[in-house]
Amino acid sequence: MASKLPQTFHKLVATKLTPKFREAVQIKEVPMPTPGPHEVLIKNRFVGVNASDINYTAGRYDPDIKPPFDVGFEGVGEVVAAGDKAKVRVGQAVGYMSYGAFSEYKLVRAGTVVPLPSVSKAFIPLIVSGTTAAISLDKVGEIKNGETVMVTAAAGGTGQFAVQWAKQAGCHVIGTCSSEDKVQFLKSLGCDRPINYKTESVKDVLRKEYPDGLDVVYESIGGEMFTTCIKNLAKRGRLIIIGLITSYESHSKGLRSTSSLADLESIPSILLSKSARMSGFFLLDYGKDLIPYCKKLAELCGTGQLQSNTDQGETSPGGPLRGGRGLYQRGGVFIQWKKPWKGGCGAECSGKQTLRQQISPRTINAVLIKFIIIKTQGVKISVSMMQMMITLYVHGK
Structure with a gap:
């Protein structure tokens, strides 16, 4: 594993079943894994938020599921470490679908990732x-x-x-x-x-x-x-x-x-x-169809034959959301706004201020979800609905 990687990283973990996503999840710090022979370690740059995230943490897809479990279904990032038998090189931009995408780093089987021409938010909705x-x-x-x-x-x-x-x-x-x-x-x-x-x-x-x-x-x-x-x-x-x-x-x-x-x-x-x-x-x-269809969609998107539209709340009440910029420790959690924003905890953030300096780690996940308001082509929708994909930018040092 590359020496520049941190020893630990943060991820969101569901600790109880509830349709209120902020109450369902907590931030956990876990050791950095080493890829096995057929695995790759991905540094997430973009992750997608879907209605499925609420349905999953509410126990609707699997009523028998028991917390704790990882959350988030899809990510786009770059490979930062790879097993010796993985056919994906370090530095390759990839997309993937796997439980636990709401994380700074994600370990996945190399055969399940989709190589992408670049790390772009346009590929997340695909x-x-x-x-x-x-x-x-x-x-x-x-x-x-x-x-x-x-x-x-x-x-x-x-x-x-x-x-x-x-x-x-x-x-x-x-x-x-x-x-x-x-x-x-x-x-x-x-x-x-x-x-x-x-x-x-x-x-x-x-x-x-x-x-x-x-x-x-x-x-x-x-x-x-x-x-x-x-x-x-x-x-x-x-x-x-x-x-x-x-x-x-x-x-x-x-x-x-x-x-x-x-x-x-x-x-x-x-x-x-x-x-x-x-x-x-x-x-x-339909897992066997996922990779070939994702590759086809990425090809169409890359050649301009398919539009991929993401929404970052340009007209939301707090100002345009350019992203909830992770990292929770290395690099801080960033939210960029045009106007100063006052959170429920009384912290005020504007520009690229680091939330960790103002808000306890325990409430960072609530800030990311509660105060991100998205707009679907002119209609404001709270993230609790999650009817439209948005992207969370995840950047490290």
Whole structure:
């Protein structure tokens, strides 16, 4: 291992199950590992924040999971140490998907990383959000040229990729969103028919403009939107469930539908009458497809054929967020703001002041999560929702 690496590093660890992420995690200092023969040690530069982080620490994905456990699913960084049989060189920019990404350093199997042309925040949304869209639309939705595809929450972290992937397959794409800014954003991605459900009725638009129904639906909202989608499937239509946003802020374990009982009871007859089908999609069940699809997405992104949009809260109340800059000890935790920001602990930070000098280590994780407010194409969303990917910049000395 390179001598310049510190002996210890910090990471976030879930110490209890709760949908309140700040209460679920603590910062832990752990020894720096040495890569095994087939492993690489990555210094994280960017990590992605997803709704899945809340679902995981709330015990919704695995109700039997017991704390403590590592958190965070995806990272982009550079290899700083490698085993003698690893086929990835030190200094290589890589992306990866692995439990425990919310960490300064991450040890992973060399065969699971995706080589990248550079360490860039643009690659972060591809790893979970991009692959979820691409793999599910291909493997479950079986999208074909000329089909009509509807994407709900289309301006969100994964929706943006579903729109573009379906367009590249030659589909006509409808995208639901909640503001005029998002309508313009969807148009910039090539979406044929954005629907702002705050000003238009999704039901009316589908009834009047798409009387033959929807061939494929990429659904992540649940509740009334889910019901509308399944009732508007075409003959042999396919509905893919990749999330249930309406249930993410509940305090229950498991992901619970917010659709009415009557609507749920009607599903079998709707599917039967249309020879339609409804399928769930969970990315980890398609592990063999992850690396090849991630490589393809990175290639498209690198050549400008795919847009990868991240959001850092440029219009958030505290000023634009340029990143929660780790490290927790070596280099300090940095948050950059245009205007001075006063945290709940009474500390005031502006420019590149080191939070460790003003806030106890015990509360740094709360600061990183509580005061990062993100904006999804004009609509402010608290991180507790995590509907849109943001990036946390992680830099050392």
